[in-house]
Amino acid sequence: MSCGSTACTTRYDIPVLKPAAGFEWLRQPSVWLAKIIDGCERSHQRRQLLELDDHLLADIGLSREQAVEEACKSFWFGITMWRL
Numbered sequence: 001m002s003c004g005s006t007a008c009t010t011r012y013d014i015p016v017l018k019p020a021a022g023f024e025w026l027r028q029p030s031v032w033l034a035k036i037i038d039g040c041e042r043s044h045q046r047r048q049l050l051e052l053d054d055h056l057l058a059d060i061g062l063s064r065e066q067a068v069e070e071a072c073k074s075f076w077f078g079i080t081m082w083r084l
Contacts, residue, residue: 040075046073047071049067050067050068050071
């Protein structure tokens, strides 16, 4: 249906979606991929902490409980904490 004049005032505002604070890196695939690779490496290193004996853990300043707590952290924990 025509608005009946040449100066139609009907206007549609389309909201622009922006990523949540701290997740701007999702727009850049190369950064996203690098973060996933780093997250995999960090997850692997956390699992390796469990293989160290108490003497080696003491050398790096960790107790057995701290090593277990670190090893149990989610893969996504490090990724969501990163900022550009």
